[in-house]
Amino acid sequence: MENKLTPEGGEASREQAWRSRLLDHGSQLATVLSSARRIAVIGIKPVHVGGPAYYVPAYLQAAGYEIVPVPVYYPDVAEMLGAPTVRSLRDVQPPADLVLLFRRSGDVPQHLEEILAANPRVVWMQLGIEHAEVAETLARAGITVVQNACAMVEHRRPRP
Template identity: 55%
Template sequence: MSAARVIDDAAGIAALIGSVRRIAVLGIKTAQQARQPAYYVPEYLAQAGFEVIPVPVYFPEVREILGRPVLRALRDIRGTVDLVNVFRRSEQVADHLDDLLACAPRAVWMQLGIRDDAVAARLVQAGIDVVQDRCLMVEHRRLV
């Protein structure tokens, strides 16, 4: 097993995506926000065959997104999480660090425009691979 790292090369991204099956989506939106990436990217991932676990930050009344039950914290997910796909502003990512560490995914993917080098370093130190400032949907489409 190789050491965790910040992945920013095409081969590393392809290997990561190819090994992922179960994706928790932190900050997912609802169908009412269908035109926002925080909804249509996870929708695409579900349609592509990934198991998507919705973890919205808002929408306390919502019980289901994409036909899947909503969880309120990453630490509440039962079983192994391959990847946490993060839809939070860069300045809000650190607020979720403890929950990310408690979830202990194999990797954390910060969507396009989202970057926190300090959080990334802490995740790598904990043995979690990190991708920053890239769209998971765009990268997946390059591979299929």
């Protein structure tokens, strides 16, 4: 029997549904950012280390987002950007509506279980970070996914 997209659903519509959660167009990304308020940043770095994993969350905080730092390293750092650090998404209360990942692409799978448990609306993998299998798993779980895009650049982008 051939799978067809039907109003009742079926295999073709399920396939289309999860794929529609993989976002990559400017207007889609602007919508994601405009609807987010609380962002958990996995892999954030302290000010003395610097780099994009510090200045992008700092920019987003200055733009009005609440940042929840979830560093992977720096066990002695108890606070970043004026907020207490949290060591796992499971401990983020209230839950974040967007998870921003600053991890190498190969390290993304080690965060899959905690991301699924936290069930954020969106997972955003920063510029240069992508993982097709993790993105598909998240999208099939109903989580919107952005890959290989800088949240700061997209936030700054002028919109018509």
